[in-house]
Amino acid sequence: MQDLCVRIYLDLQKAFDTIDHEILLCKLYRYGVRGSVYEWFKSYLSDRCQFVYVNCTCSELGDVKCGVPQESVLGPLLFLLYVNYIQNCVPSIPIKLYADDTNVFIHGNTCNIDAII
Numbered sequence: 001m002q003d004l005c006v007r008i009y010l011d012l013q014k015a016f017d018t019i020d021h022e023i024l025l026c027k028l029y030r031y032g033v034r035g036s037v038y039e040w041f042k043s044y045l046s047d048r049c050q051f052v053y054v055n056c057t058c059s060e061l062g063d064v065k066c067g068v069p070q071e072s073v074l075g076p077l078l079f080l081l082y083v084n085y086i087q088n089c090v091p092s093i094p095i096k097l098y099a100d101d102t103n104v105f106i107h108g109n110t111c112n113i114d115a116i117i
Contacts, residue, residue, distance in 0.1 A: 003107060010102040016075055017067040019082050021045045024068075027081055044074070 012018075028041055048064035068075045086102065087095040096103040 003109060005105070005107040008104040008106075010104070012102070015083075016070045016079055019068050019079060020066050024078060024082050027084075031081065 024045065025038075025042055029038060033041060045068070049061045050064055051061050052059040068078045080097070083097060083102075086097065090104075094105045096105070
């Protein structure tokens, strides 16, 4: 019997922009981040705003309710902490994480796609 292999590539669009601050803070707390360091992260994520500047004109300020800064050193690290346990959602299937890219590998003598979905 021939061995089958299926590889699924997932690319999370706007992944860094969709991180829920409350969930991230909860995960940081579970990782052992406490006290003043926890409060620093809370402050870092809170009360952020943004605007667009084009042709010498600024848009109105908009509140940033979710996401982490992408051009920062902490952005990718916070994202990885946020998605670190995604593989626990489907424990029987190997999942590989590469920043905001995810790869799912399924192999065996038969392949039941319904087991994935």
